[in-house]
Amino acid sequence: MIRPATDEDWPRIWPFFDATVKAGETYAFPTDLTADSGRSLWMESPPGLTVVLEDGDSILGSAKMGPNRPGHGDHIGTASFMVAAEARGRGVGRALGEYVVQWHREQGFRGIQFNAVVETNTAALRLWESLGFTVIGTVPGAFRSPVHGYVGLHVMFLPLA
Amino acid sequence: MIRPATDEDWPRIWPFFDATVKAGETYAFPTDLTADSGRSLWMESPPGLTVVLEDGDSILGSAKMGPNRPGHGDHIGTASFMVAAEARGRGVGRALGEYVVQWHREQGFRGIQFNAVVETNTAALRLWESLGFTVIGTVPGAFRSPVHGYVGLHVMFLPLA
Numbered sequence: 001m002i003r004p005a006t007d008e009d010w011p012r013i014w015p016f017f018d019a020t021v022k023a024g025e026t027y028a029f030p031t032d033l034t035a036d037s038g039r040s041l042w043m044e045s046p047p048g049l050t051v052v053l054e055d056g057d058s059i060l061g062s063a064k065m066g067p068n069r070p071g072h073g074d075h076i077g078t079a080s081f082m083v084a085a086e087a088r089g090r091g092v093g094r095a096l097g098e099y100v101v102q103w104h105r106e107q108g109f110r111g112i113q114f115n116a117v118v119e120t121n122t123a124a125l126r127l128w129e130s131l132g133f134t135v136i137g138t139v140p141g142a143f144r145s146p147v148h149g150y151v152g153l154h155v156m157f158l159p160l161a
Numbered sequence: 162m163i164r165p166a167t168d169e170d171w172p173r174i175w176p177f178f179d180a181t182v183k184a185g186e187t188y189a190f191p192t193d194l195t196a197d198s199g200r201s202l203w204m205e206s207p208p209g210l211t212v213v214l215e216d217g218d219s220i221l222g223s224a225k226m227g228p229n230r231p232g233h234g235d236h237i238g239t240a241s242f243m244v245a246a247e248a249r250g251r252g253v254g255r256a257l258g259e260y261v262v263q264w265h266r267e268q269g270f271r272g273i274q275f276n277a278v279v280e281t282n283t284a285a286l287r288l289w290e291s292l293g294f295t296v297i298g299t300v301p302g303a304f305r306s307p308v309h310g311y312v313g314l315h316v317m318f319l320p321l322a
Contacts, residue, residue, distance in 0.1 A: 021232075024232070024233055027232070027233075028230035028231060028232045028233050028234030028235075029231060029232050030231040030232050031231075031232045031233070068303075069189035069277065069303075070189060070190060070191040070192075071182075071185070071188070071189045071190050071191050071192045072185055072188075072189050072192070072304055072305040072306070072307075073189030073277065073303060073304055073305075073314070074189075075305060076300070076302075076303045110302060110311070111300075111301075111302065111303070113300055113303065115276070116230065116234065135298075136298035136299065136300055136316070137296075137297035137298020137299075137316050138297065138298075139237070139272075139274055139297055139316065139318055140272075140318070140320065141237075141271060141272065141320075141322075142229075142230075142234060142237045142272070142274065143233055143234055144233040144234075144236060145233070146233075150271075153234070155297070155298050155300065155316055157300055157301070159301065159302075161302075
């Protein structure tokens with residue numbers, strides 16, 4: 001089940017959020033995040049939204065979404081995703097991705113832009129491509145992967161209008 | 162003369178900053194900025210920097226610069242520029258652009274990324290291309306221009322390493 005996240009969910013999001021950021025392979029997030037600053041970064045307020053995918057008492061993944069830019073750019077959305085390591089390969093990312101696309105359609109956005117998909121994150125890349133996103137361009141060497149060194153960041157886009 | 166901006170400069174930056182944002186053709190900034198929230202948005206702290214181009218007692222333009230992303234993306238910089246309407250066509254943007262490129266070189270950045278150059282802002286586009294930037298990709302219709310309607314946003318990049 002995917003539902004809006006509440007502040008009470010954060011203690012069950014933070015462990016896999018923190019592990020993902022510390023692994024450092026998928027997001028250019030600050031490297032000194034605490035549980036508090038992580039919450040500020042992840043938990044969106046309207047017009048944005050943060051959701052969790054819950055299975056019984058466990059939170060297996062989370063996504064945040066909302067306008068990519070303010071003002072004259074706010075008709076294009078964006079989103080970020082976190083999936084618990086133990087839940088990978090079970091369709092959690094896909095379910096969250098489909099939710100995010102549907103949410104943007106319902107809210108009247110004209111497209112969704114991912115600003116920085118790490119090019120070595122092939123699982124995410126394939127998933128977004130299967131949802132209709134295409135790579136608009138790649139900023140060479142814009143991400144320092146602990147495993148792969150300098151790798152590119154893809155800008156991806158899905159038109160909705 | 163280009164020099165770091167101080168808080169005392171803001172009253173002379175705000176008029177052309179505000180006029181540029183209100184014209185709405187070049188930046189996806191919030192449309193409800195006040196002098197205070199505009200200052201928070203424009204005046205950078207380390208590791209970023211905001212500069213002004215001064216001619217006598219007049220400030221003709223300003224630029225802000227710094228890491229485009231935190232964490233594993235902070236080796237790529239970014240920048241934004243504002244030029245007073247009455248000073249356009251006098252090389253203010255070029256002087257600020259050259260300063261910004263030099264600053265990033267000195268700070269050891271590996272490249273500079275512009276995230277959202279409005280495709281109808283041909284003066285800026287030509288200027289950045291003349292400084293060596295190329296268009297990495299264009300997000301279609303990502304900007305609502307009051308004059309031109311939905312237009313694309315270019316991602317531009319200059320490698321420095």
